[in-house]
Amino acid sequence: MVELAYNGGPAAAESLEIPEWPRLNEASRQYVDEALESGNWCRNAGGEFCDRLEEEFAEYHDAKHAVAVSNGTAAIELALQAAGVEPGDEIIVPSYSFIASASAVPEVGGVPRFVDTDLETYNIDLDHLEEVITEDTKGIVGVHFAGYPMDMDRLIDIVEDHDLFLVEDAAHAQGTEWRGEKVGTFGDFGTFSFQESKSLPSGEGGIIVTDDDVLAERARIMHNIGREQGATGYRHYKMASNRRLSEIHAALALGQLEKLDEENRIRERREELLLDELEDIDGIETKPRDDRITARGYCLENFRYDSAAFGGLSRDDFIEALSAEGVPVSDGYEMPIYRQPAFFRNEIGRLLPDVELPDYRHLHLPGVEELCRTNVSYGHRLLLAEEEGVRSVATAIRKIQRNVDELLD
Numbered sequence: 001m002v003e004l005a006y007n008g009g010p011a012a013a014e015s016l017e018i019p020e021w022p023r024l025n026e027a028s029r030q031y032v033d034e035a036l037e038s039g040n041w042c043r044n045a046g047g048e049f050c051d052r053l054e055e056e057f058a059e060y061h062d063a064k065h066a067v068a069v070s071n072g073t074a075a076i077e078l079a080l081q082a083a084g085v086e087p088g089d090e091i092i093v094p095s096y097s098f099i100a101s102a103s104a105v106p107e108v109g110g111v112p113r114f115v116d117t118d119l120e121t122y123n124i125d126l127d128h129l130e131e132v133i134t135e136d137t138k139g140i141v142g143v144h145f146a147g148y149p150m151d152m153d154r155l156i157d158i159v160e161d162h163d164l165f166l167v168e169d170a171a172h173a174q175g176t177e178w179r180g181e182k183v184g185t186f187g188d189f190g191t192f193s194f195q196e197s198k199s200l201p202s203g204e205g206g207i208i209v210t211d212d213d214v215l216a217e218r219a220r221i222m223h224n225i226g227r228e229q230g231a232t233g234y235r236h237y238k239m240a241s242n243r244r245l246s247e248i249h250a251a252l253a254l255g256q257l258e259k260l261d262e263e264n265r266i267r268e269r270r271e272e273l274l275l276d277e278l279e280d281i282d283g284i285e286t287k288p289r290d291d292r293i294t295a296r297g298y299c300l301e302n303f304r305y306d307s308a309a310f311g312g313l314s315r316d317d318f319i320e321a322l323s324a325e326g327v328p329v330s331d332g333y334e335m336p337i338y339r340q341p342a343f344f345r346n347e348i349g350r351l352l353p354d355v356e357l358p359d360y361r362h363l364h365l366p367g368v369e370e371l372c373r374t375n376v377s378y379g380h381r382l383l384l385a386e387e388e389g390v391r392s393v394a395t396a397i398r399k400i401q402r403n404v405d406e407l408l409d
């Protein structure tokens with residue numbers, strides 16, 4: 001008799017009902033209505049919502065300043081420009097992330113240097129970070145991948161020892177805390193995305209936070225096409241782009257911020273119970289529990305799959321089998337960033353014609369390459385499902401393991 005849903009059997013995770021995302025709440029609806037009715041749809045027209053969002057986001061992070069911008073990519077670019085990146089400066093970037101964590105660097109004239117990825121945490125491999133620091137290195141963009149924070153104790157020590165700047169790409173980590181402090185506030189800048197899939201979404205949008213008055217002023221001028229802080233009109237003092245957030249998007253993000261903590265606590269509880277189950281399954285490697293992580297934010301979540309514990313079933317076939325059981329999973333970011341055609345075809349040579357570039361084409365970093373072969377990802381929405389449904393994820397994996405012969409030739 002056929003057991004596995006992939007072969008036509010009953011799905012093991014039928015009870016898993018994953019809520020829709022994004023979720024419109026009353027506050028978002030009300031603020032967007034107010035922004036629309038105000039007639040000030042651009043912050044330069046005198047609207048209040050970009051100001052309010054910046055104030056509340058900064059307060060939520062216990063940060064001195066926040067500058068709302070058009071998206072998370074623009075946030076990283078702006079942070080790098082405000083930090084003073086000049087043509088040819090080397091910036092260390094993660095090898096496993098959304099491409100913007102690295103591509104923002106050549107966009108502002110810097111040279112990305114990839115560091116390997118730690119298999120356990122999916123973050124920058126701190127054991128290998130210092131090997132890629134050279135005399136031309138000016139800073140680091142590190143990502144709190146999937147909301148799981150980088151080890152800020154070790155990272156800050158390295159940053160200080162080498163006198164580098166740090167941009168924390170916290171696009172995945174709205175609400176994550178390290179030793180009671182929100183991530184994004186340890187480095188010179190923290191950058192966030194409000195793109196629709198994120199846990200604080202406004203369709204498109206982003207924000208940067210910093211405690212540094214000078215950096216904040218620079219960022220403010222540069223996000224508004226070189227105008228003086230808060231100015232409108234036609235005097236421009238810096239060569240810079242327009243990265244302003246619209247009032248409508250700011251209103252939407254402000255409303256979404258009101259439910260972020262409540263949803264994160266639900267995700268945290270569901271993840272706890274899922275981890276309890278997954279940790280007992282041979283061949284499923286989850287991220288380590290760490291007492292220094294005092295609150296978690298989410299975007300996607302991951303575990304690693306060892307095909308040897310599943311009779312040799314390939315990771316891709318496992319993903320198809322688990323999805324058929326009713327658990328939507330994927331291979332996530334399928335390649336290291338340096339394997340992206342944008343790097344492989346040396347597109348950045350076009351952006352930086354006079355700069356000597358590393359040989360990305362022949363780069364091999366073992367950690368990230370293994371990660372790309374073994375990773376399984378799911379979205380943060382899954383962790384908003386009811387407890388029984390979340391538990392059924394583990395039931396479905398065990399069922400595949402028990403009946404794996406059905407899938408092997």
Ligand SMILES: Cc1ncc(COP(=O)(O)O)c(C=O)c1O
Binds near residue numbers: 169
């Ligand atoms: C880690 C990371 N950094 C930066 C970004 C860029 O954000 P945006 O899509 O808002 O430009 C993303 C978006 O997916 C991301 O996942």
